[in-house]
Amino acid sequence: MASYDLAVKTEGLTRIFRLRKREARDGAREILALDRVTLEVQRGELFGLLGPNGAGKTTLIKILATLLLPTSGRAYVAGIDVVENPVEVRRHINMVVGGETSGYGLLTVEENLWMFAQFYGIPSREARRRILELLALVGMADRAKTKVYHLSSGMRQKMNIVRGFLTNPEILFLDEPTLGLDVQTARTIREFVRRWLEEHPDRTILLTTHYMHEADELCDRVAIIDRGRILACAAPWELKTALRQEAVFRLRVEGIADAKAALDGMPEIRALAQHAEDGQLLLDLVLASEEALVSVLARLSASGARLAELRKEEPTLEDVFLALVGRKLTEDQDEHS
Amino acid sequence: MSTVKHFLRTVVGRAYPRLVGVWREKSWLIFDVLFPLLQVSAYVYIYRAIGAPPEFSGFAILGGATIAYWMNVLWSMASQLYWEKETGNLQLYLLAPTSRMAILLGMALGGLTATTVRAAGVILVGALLFRVPLQVSHGALFLGVFLLTLVALYGLGMLLSSVFLLWGREAWHLSNLFMEPVYLLAGFYFPVRALGLGLALAASVIPITLGLDALRQLLYPQLMENFRVLPVEAEMGVLAGLAVLFVFLARGGLRFFENLARREGRLTLRGQ
Numbered sequence: 001m002a003s004y005d006l007a008v009k010t011e012g013l014t015r016i017f018r019l020r021k022r023e024a025r026d027g028a029r030e031i032l033a034l035d036r037v038t039l040e041v042q043r044g045e046l047f048g049l050l051g052p053n054g055a056g057k058t059t060l061i062k063i064l065a066t067l068l069l070p071t072s073g074r075a076y077v078a079g080i081d082v083v084e085n086p087v088e089v090r091r092h093i094n095m096v097v098g099g100e101t102s103g104y105g106l107l108t109v110e111e112n113l114w115m116f117a118q119f120y121g122i123p124s125r126e127a128r129r130r131i132l133e134l135l136a137l138v139g140m141a142d143r144a145k146t147k148v149y150h151l152s153s154g155m156r157q158k159m160n161i162v163r164g165f166l167t168n169p170e171i172l173f174l175d176e177p178t179l180g181l182d183v184q185t186a187r188t189i190r191e192f193v194r195r196w197l198e199e200h201p202d203r204t205i206l207l208t209t210h211y212m213h214e215a216d217e218l219c220d221r222v223a224i225i226d227r228g229r230i231l232a233c234a235a236p237w238e239l240k241t242a243l244r245q246e247a248v249f250r251l252r253v254e255g256i257a258d259a260k261a262a263l264d265g266m267p268e269i270r271a272l273a274q275h276a277e278d279g280q281l282l283l284d285l286v287l288a289s290e291e292a293l294v295s296v297l298a299r300l301s302a303s304g305a306r307l308a309e310l311r312k313e314e315p316t317l318e319d320v321f322l323a324l325v326g327r328k329l330t331e332d333q334d335e336h337s
Numbered sequence: 338m339s340t341v342k343h344f345l346r347t348v349v350g351r352a353y354p355r356l357v358g359v360w361r362e363k364s365w366l367i368f369d370v371l372f373p374l375l376q377v378s379a380y381v382y383i384y385r386a387i388g389a390p391p392e393f394s395g396f397a398i399l400g401g402a403t404i405a406y407w408m409n410v411l412w413s414m415a416s417q418l419y420w421e422k423e424t425g426n427l428q429l430y431l432l433a434p435t436s437r438m439a440i441l442l443g444m445a446l447g448g449l450t451a452t453t454v455r456a457a458g459v460i461l462v463g464a465l466l467f468r469v470p471l472q473v474s475h476g477a478l479f480l481g482v483f484l485l486t487l488v489a490l491y492g493l494g495m496l497l498s499s500v501f502l503l504w505g506r507e508a509w510h511l512s513n514l515f516m517e518p519v520y521l522l523a524g525f526y527f528p529v530r531a532l533g534l535g536l537a538l539a540a541s542v543i544p545i546t547l548g549l550d551a552l553r554q555l556l557y558p559q560l561m562e563n564f565r566v567l568p569v570e571a572e573m574g575v576l577a578g579l580a581v582l583f584v585f586l587a588r589g590g591l592r593f594f595e596n597l598a599r600r601e602g603r604l605t606l607r608g609q
Contacts, residue, residue, distance in 0.1 A: 015602075017602055018601075062605060065428075065432055066431075066432070066599075067428055067431060067432065067599065067604050067605055068599055068602055068604065068605070069599045087434065090432060090434040091434040093432070094432070095428075095429075095432055097425065097428075100425050101424050101425050102424060102425040102426045102429050103426070106354065106357065106358055106361050106362060107353075107354055107357060111353070111354075111357070114350070115350045115351070115353055115354065116350075116429065116433070117350075118346040118347055118349060118350025118351075119346075119347050119350055119351075119430070119433035119434075119435045119440070120433060120434065120435070121342065121343035121346055121347075121434075121435070122346075123346075163429075
């Protein structure tokens with residue numbers, strides 16, 4: 001195995017997509033997908049990239065996986081420059097993308113996986129042994145001979161996961177691996193990933209997700225990315241601890257349509273997100289201190305709001321994101337859906 | 338593992354879905370044997386109606402069989418990477434630490450073998466149905482010309498497929514454009530010399546033109562004396578040259594278009 005300490009290293013990585021005239025958005029002919037991203041992922045780490053859709057997660061993964069060139073900056077995978085020597089990088093990596101529809105429907109699960117194993121030069125007998133072993137681990141041992149077009153999307157994604165791990169890569173990129181899956185399937189995949197890393201402690205996984213609990217549950221460290229920029233990078237507990245000095249509250253209020261307008265200009269509010277539910281307004285508040293709550297409640301009351309519920313919360317990654325970005329991650333999901 | 342072994346594993350791996358498809362998706366019997374025979378029948382009846390020698394029906398049947406290869410090259414070689422991009426396979430192929438040429442070669446060999454089954458079906462059913470004389474005078478030479486034609490043809494397919502790394506729908510239109518005009522220029526249903534020597538020579542850039550002409554010369558030597566474009570040996574020389582040229586260009590094209598697509602971000606862009 002290659003000798004290197006950092007599985008992934010980027011220095012000022014920038015990617016600009018230039019649009020054709022007819023593709024221009026609001027007159028803009030360029031999209032800044034990554035903005036001077038500098039990152040280090042240690043070998044043996046499960047590193048998470050957390051951010052909303054369009055934050056730049058997939059762009060970063062594609063550059064690291066040698067499928068896309070950066071506009072500027074450098075990126076190294078397993079100590080190898082992805083621009084200078086992509087062929088060598090590919091010997092160390094594999095990738096699984098959420099919602100992937102790869103493979104051929106006419107082939108069975110086992111045949112599809114065998115085919116991809118051949119591209120990595122794995123002898124047939126060894127490939128079949130690994131395939132059956134991994135299929136059993138994701139609960140698909142009885143589906144080895146099933147044609148792929150008979151699989152549900154969850155089963156198909158499990159097959160893709162097996163494809164990624166089949167080559168026993170030193171560095172694995174998982175791009176939204178549980179995207180759109182039911183709770184049970186997503187849990188199976190997360191458990192599988194965790195177990196695999198326990199059994200292969202020298203392997204590295206770079207996971208992108210917009211599911212907070214997934215990042216929280218799986219990752220050793222998390223980088224929060226938004227609009228192409230890394231806003232914070234630390235272990236989930238560190239990010240949350242940093243926020244503990246502040247105060248996180250959840251409020252449910254009635255009789256008011258827009259709390260943001262009512263609370264506008266209050267310096268003690270670090271971040272605020274709101275959304276309507278069952279005729280009430282749910283507020284997520286990050287305050288500079290607990291004492292600030294009094295003035296917030298007074299301002300709400302003066303605006304005609306009635307307090308229906310008040311809870312002080314332990315900070316989550318969602319709150320970290322809110323404090324850093326000024327909006328909730330789920331707001332982006334709502335907008336997209 | 339040696340590079341050669343890895344290369345061969347990739348070829349076999351990529352050829353496999355196509356070979357398996359022959360047995361698992363039998364609809365080809367209708368679409369790739371019966372339907373082409375309808376077109377062949379039209380020409381056979383025309384030749385019969387004007388009292389042409391029965392060998393002319395043989396021209397049409399041979400042409401009908403080779404159309405299967407041209408269709409395979411256009412839609413399952415050249416355009417294949419477009420589909421692979423749409424399904425997400427392409428990025429996995431490119432991600433793999435293997436030769437792109439091995440993947441294309443696997444695609445070609447798988448397609449070629451599967452198409453040979455289809456082409457044999459057209460010839461067999463056509464010859465039996467229309468009682469056409471098919472007597473090969475020089476078996477080894479016939480096989481040689483046939484294989485050389487396929488190598489040059491699939492070399493062209495590999496070259497065209499590299500274009501699809503960058504373009505999507507645009508290249509798709511290119512494939513459409515190559516269908517009907519090539520049917521005419523390659524002389525699928527008639528000796529291409531009928532177009533005039535100049536045009537026939539110009540059309541020789543399509544490997545199937547000279548390949549078909551040489552095969553017809555070997556099948557019907559006397560009749561083709563008046564219709565041949567070039568002597569068989571010369572046609573084989575040109576075909577060998579085209580085979581080397583196309584495979585060489587495909588190799589360079591793959592590298593060039595892959596880099597360009599990586600730079601422009603089009604390698605994994607779907608719905609283009």
